[in-house]
Amino acid sequence: MYRERIQKLLTFSISGAADLDLRHVEAYMRLENSTLDGLSEYAFRQECVIAAYAAKMDPDSAERLARSFGL
Numbered sequence: 001m002y003r004e005r006i007q008k009l010l011t012f013s014i015s016g017a018a019d020l021d022l023r024h025v026e027a028y029m030r031l032e033n034s035t036l037d038g039l040s041e042y043a044f045r046q047e048c049v050i051a052a053y054a055a056k057m058d059p060d061s062a063e064r065l066a067r068s069f070g071l
């Protein structure tokens with residue numbers, strides 16, 4: 001549900017975003033936010049970029065995290 005929105009945001013924000021697994025980005029975003037619907041547009045963008053950098057730094061941990069959220 002969120003992955004299309006995440007992909008659009010990252011395309012304009014981070015170089016190499018095409019190589020990211022969007023499940024990983026969503027999982028990191030969910031660490032701090034049980035639901036992403038409640039985030040303002042600004043907060044969603046911030047969380048998305050932070051989560052993308054975290055996912056890029058350690059893809060193995062990002063995969064484990066995504067699986068823990070059932071993604």
